[in-house]
Amino acid sequence: MKHPAAVAILGVLAALAPALPALAVDPTQMPTPELQAHYLALTHEFRCMQCQNEALADSPVSLAADLRAEVRDMLLAGKSDAEVRAFMVARYGDFILFRPRFTARTAWLWLAPWVLLLIGAIVLTRVVRARRALLDQDFEPVDEDARP
Amino acid sequence: MNRFVLPMAVFVPLVVILAIGIRHAPEKDIIASPLVGKPAPSFSLPDLADASRAVRSTDLKGRWYLFNVWGTWCGGCRAEHDTLLEIQRAGVLPVVGLDWKDDDTEARAWLQQLGNPYEVVAVDHAGRAAIDWGVYGAPETFLVNPQGIVVYKVVGSLTHDVWTREILPRVPRQPFPGS
Numbered sequence: 001m002k003h004p005a006a007v008a009i010l011g012v013l014a015a016l017a018p019a020l021p022a023l024a025v026d027p028t029q030m031p032t033p034e035l036q037a038h039y040l041a042l043t044h045e046f047r048c049m050q051c052q053n054e055a056l057a058d059s060p061v062s063l064a065a066d067l068r069a070e071v072r073d074m075l076l077a078g079k080s081d082a083e084v085r086a087f088m089v090a091r092y093g094d095f096i097l098f099r100p101r102f103t104a105r106t107a108w109l110w111l112a113p114w115v116l117l118l119i120g121a122i123v124l125t126r127v128v129r130a131r132r133a134l135l136d137q138d139f140e141p142v143d144e145d146a147r148p
Numbered sequence: 149m150n151r152f153v154l155p156m157a158v159f160v161p162l163v164v165i166l167a168i169g170i171r172h173a174p175e176k177d178i179i180a181s182p183l184v185g186k187p188a189p190s191f192s193l194p195d196l197a198d199a200s201r202a203v204r205s206t207d208l209k210g211r212w213y214l215f216n217v218w219g220t221w222c223g224g225c226r227a228e229h230d231t232l233l234e235i236q237r238a239g240v241l242p243v244v245g246l247d248w249k250d251d252d253t254e255a256r257a258w259l260q261q262l263g264n265p266y267e268v269v270a271v272d273h274a275g276r277a278a279i280d281w282g283v284y285g286a287p288e289t290f291l292v293n294p295q296g297i298v299v300y301k302v303v304g305s306l307t308h309d310v311w312t313r314e315i316l317p318r319v320p321r322q323p324f325p326g327s
Contacts, residue, residue, distance in 0.1 A: 049284030091282040093182040
C-alpha cells in the first residue's frame with residue numbers, strides 16, 4: 001500500500017461492511033424462512049420496468065417497491081409462483097421476465113443457440129473426419145519423419 | 149476457396165437477419181403493452197375534484213376515451229399538457245386522467261394553473277390501478293374504444309403529431325356528447 005488515502009478508504013469500507021445489509025433495497029420480511037426464500041427467488045426473477053437491467057428485488061424505484069408489495073401480498077394469500085408470474089405478464093408482458101417463457105414468439109430465442117450449436121457440431125465432425133482421412137493416408141511418411 | 153463456402157452460407161444470412169432485426173426493432177425504450185387488444189382494467193377510484201365521488205371504469209364504457217396517466221412530479225406530463233388541451237378543444241373524445249402517486253392539492257393547483265384538459269381525473273395514490281394498466285412510467289396514454297378494449301398505447305409525452313397521426317385516425321369521427 002503506497003497511498004495512505006487508499007489505506008484510509010479501505011479501512012472505512014471495512015468498518016462499514018457489517019452495516020451493509022441494513023442498506024439493502026428491500027426490507028421485506030416474510031413470516032417464514034420458506035416464504036422468504038420464495039419471495040426472494042420470485043423478486044429476482046422479474047425485471048424492474050424502469051431500470052431495465054435490474055431485478056425487481058434490487059431496484060430502489062417506487063414502482064419496483066409497489067410490484068414487490070404485490071408479490072408479497074400474493075404469496076401471503078397463498079398464490080403459486082405461476083399465478084404471480086401470470087399476474088406480472090398480463091400487465092407488463094414477457095419483457096418483465098428475465099427468463100422468457102417458451103411461446104411461438106420466443107421459440108427462435110430459445111432454439112437459435114441449439115441450432116447454431118448443431119451446425120457447429122456438424123461442421124466440426126466433418127472437419128475432423130476429413131482430417132482423420134488425411135492422417136490415415138499419411139501415416140507411414142509421418143512415422144518415417146519421426147525416426148530420422 | 150471451397151472450404152469457406154459453407155461457413156459463409158451460414159454466417160452471411162445470420163448477419164443479414166440480425167441487421168434487419170436491429171434496423172426494424174421498435175425504439176428500445178418502448179415496451180409493447182400486452183394490454184392492446186384486451187379489455188381495459190376495471191377500477192374504482194376517488195375523483196380528484198371531489199374525493200367523495202368515485203370514478204368507475206364501468207361509467208366510461210360505451211364511448212371512445214383517452215386514458216392519460218400523469219402526475220405533477222412528471223416532467224413529460226408538463227411537456228404534453230398543451231397537447232392534452234388541444235385534444236380537449238378538438239372535442240373528438242374525452243380525456244380521462246389518472247393522477248398517479250401524486251399529491252391531490254398540488255394536482256388541483258396544476259390543473260387550475262395550466263388548464264384542465266380532463267373530463268374527470270381518478271386519483272391513484274397507491275399506484276394499484278397503474279399496475280393493472282401495466283404503467284411503468286409517466287406519462288402514458290391509452291386509447292379505449294366503446295367496447296372497453298384498449299386500442300392503442302402511447303408511452304411518453306403526447307405531441308401534436310402523435311395525436312393527428314396515431315390517435316385521430318383510429319377514432320371514427322363523431323363528436324362526443326356532453327362534457
